[in-house]
Amino acid sequence: MSETAQAPLRTEDITVNVGPQHPSTHGVLRFVVTLEGETIRECVPHIGYLHSSLEKIAETLRFGQYITNTDRFDYLNGLGNELCYVQAVERLLGVEPPPRTQFIRTLMAELKRISSHLVYLGTYGNDTGAVTVFLHAFRERELLMNMFEAVTGGRLLYNYLRIGGLRNDLPTGFDEQVCSFLEHFPPRLEEMNDLLTKNRIFIARTRGVGLLTAEQALSYGVTGPTLRGCGVSYDMRKLRPYAAYDQVEFDVPTFPEGDCLARHLVRMEEMRQSLRIVRQLLDKMPDGEVQADVPRRLKPEPGEVYERVESPRGELGCYLVSDGSDKPYRMHWRGPSFYNLQALPEMVRGGLVADFIATLGSLDPVAPDIDR
Amino acid sequence: MWGYVRDIWQGAKSIVVGHIVTFRNFWRPKITDRYPHGNADENWQPGPGYRGGFALLKSDKEGRELRCTACMSCARACPVGCIHIEGEGKGKERHPVSFYIDMGLCVYCHQCVEACPSEALTMTDEYEISGTSRASLVRDLAQLIAAGEGQTEVSRVL
């Protein structure tokens, strides 16, 4: 095997365009990936295809009007985004919503988290080639959608939370609907785990793939299940409890491996914890009003607030500045997917094309959440 | 060696378990709505408070056709500005002469309905709203009144 015996073979790196139209980019994302054979040398994300300038729109709408826009960027977490925004405005105004409102908000946010993780589960199955789990997950998600529709009148865009309260109380029969879901869902979740999570091929596809150390993750501002999959127990619900999270018991699942499988397992466990939270919330749900007294025309004192909540993808931040008028002077969203995606080139370098897809899917990015 | 065999055994078992799951699902009842060809009862029905199309409600007071007083509350509440109203008359006589809602701009947020002081505007459970041109998506006064035929209350989550 001397060097002279083998004439140097001319090789060439391939540059491929993953997206903006590619089956597994979860929306409109684009990556310019340099391949050597099947091995990834470099990956450069190009984002902004779904940039909708929500931050600028906020400056033209009144505080109450903007709620309808908050559903739209991270569309899998509509109610959670509303919660973040509404809490920010309430802090600006100094309004404390009634306890029942807090419970209902928490309940809806947790149901939304389950629904978002179900979408993740389905699409991740799709990314790894198991198509069936996609439809099974969406079948279960449909039940949640029916619940959201019963409460809010909308299936994807809710516009349910109000400054200082809610649009309406829970409908009659909602408790039974949730209870039957709580009975029905855990076995189905186990079934989906049997189908995907425990499958040997799936484990082989995800274990040790897309590695991220805790230090790297934190330095990139990665949060949510991606960070908890690196062994860091960082969860806003626990660390800075908001709404009714201080009233319920739950665990923050962490897995130390930092690979795709760990992130997947964190999400599966989070669904179980969310079910636990929902159960407790239903038991402890207080009676009473759902709307605090707020003036019809909201004019907060000049000031600013940075509100953080835990979205299914990580820490969702909302920075709001008021100049004393009825419209926000400046608002900024910290989209968790934006920072999670930033770590992607680090995670996929040296992997194979299939690993790239698996890693991207395991971040559970939502394209409008990246671009806002 | 033992670990290797156990690995193969567990892998094979997990794959068999997966097949059992899909086999079970094969025989489960299907959830597909055969919309629009299926039985109407089987199709998905919007719940109360569903936010679909719009309707203007009739007034039960004498001398008034509509509850709407063209007060512009809804137009002001709309985040996208898709409502256009022209009113006529003063005081109690005030009523709309033109009322347009552009469903192509509407974001279905329900804020106009909530803003209405006289509970005159409502969202209906109509969900087949698509049209073939932008102009066909604009509802005018006559269409809105026709859509509210028979309805007496603002749609609400119950």
Add this chain to the structure above:
Amino acid sequence: MASSLVHTILSTIRIWAENLAGRWGIPPLFVSILAWIAAFVFVIVLVLLMVLLAVYLERKVSGYIQSRLGPMRVGPIGLFQTPMDALKILSKEDIVPRGADKIMHTIGPVFFFVAVVIGYVVIPWDHGAIAARVVDLNIGILLIVAVSSLGLLGIMVGGWGSNNKWSLLGAMRAVAQMISYEVALLLAIVCVVVQAGSMSLSVITADQSGTLLEWNILRWWLWPALLLYAIASIAESKRVPFDIPEAESELVAGYHTEYSGMKFGFFFLGEYAHLFIIALIGAVLFLGGWQSPLPASVADPIPGFVWLMGKALAIIVVTMWIRWTLPRLRVDQLMEFAWKGLVPLGFVAIMVTGLAVALGLGGGGM
């Protein structure tokens, strides 16, 4: 061997045609050529029909597994959906991408389809010698293996000629995969050949005649070969969990990314024809071919042709079940599995079979 209904009908037609030719004074050579053409038409039509059926089945099975109904609109329970789709594919624009090699782009799918279809000529459809198949080669199984591996030339040509990086990657993966799994597949087939003592598919079928217990699937010393064949044949037909050449979440559509219209149709047809022939060979090698599972004492009203089709369809449904259950392997895992898992297993299978046959368990010709 009792002649079946299909055999009777085909023989009658043949005799009638020869009589007619004699009366009209058509030379015998010409008659033979006509008979060959008729046989090829039969095979092609059969393949097309089976592909339509298999595609329909695939959509139904996947739908049912996924809590859906599958096609329901066109015709009763959606039966005409796939013929309609075939018509649609025929009517679509044929696009050759700019910068593609037009000739290569065109011959790729044709090559693939032809290579797959040639294999059908040696399948023994039913009782009797000539009437129920095109040719009865004494190396039938070898022909199928040899010709079907030509198909990947078509994939490579098509993937390369598309001037698309995804196509190229897909084609490369396809070649690597099919060459690797061909080895495992051959090892599995060798076991059956050792058992039957012949490479002729008729002999292999005849070897399994008699009771159900004589079928290769119930001969325990062939079970390693069966497992091997099951895995390798799914990989050969490029289906999940071995569908990496066209992994739609990674490579968009792999080697046929740039194809549309009838050229895509040829790839599509070829894939399902490949699946079907794999199922047919599986039925012949392990499930007793056209033979009825009923004991010989019971009169069997069903022709052997139908039995063979039924067995093949059952195998196809199982591959669909597998397809809609499992995730996809990664390309390196796939190769590892072939060379580190299946090939050693193949040698074990050959040893087991050889020993069993040598000890007189197998009733083969050795």
Add this chain to the structure above:
Amino acid sequence: MTDHETTPASTSAGGDNNAHIAQALHQRFSDHLLRAEVDAVGTLQVAVDAGVLVEVCRFLSEEAQPPYPYLSDAFGADYEDHLQVLYHLFRAETGEGALVRTDLPREDAVLPTLTGLYNTAKWAEREIAEMFGVTFEGHPDPRKLLLPDDWAGYPLRKDYQRPDHPYLRPEPLHENPPAFLAGQAEPEVTEE
């Protein structure tokens, strides 16, 4: 199960820590520090001169006790007479945050990059740069991030004018209804 070690420090303790840090900041950067205090919810609010931004951030992420080692978010704001860039630092164990801000002139807004300290800043600074027209000196990859490469203007500045583009949607209904509704065809979108 896994999180009991990291139950949050009570607000007062966090506030104490932050008060110490604020004090230390005052001692260290007395002249350049405009503000360092703890707000109502326990967040450390720091306002600094652009010149010492990097030093303050390094101090907070390395020397402060306990430190704020990571950047979670960076964003800008336009106050018409000046621009402001804010950095949200956080501590993973307790989830506490510190908001560091610095004011910049609207014309010729230049800041040193923080990409040397935090990877997070790579994209965040690119977004601020294209949205507010702030130049980050020493940024390794100063291309536009969300906007097209040829985009003119800085959209999140208050004086930004929407470009006139045929694809942008027509005026809202309440501004010109009848022309649009006259019953004929929809407005023509001219393609290039």
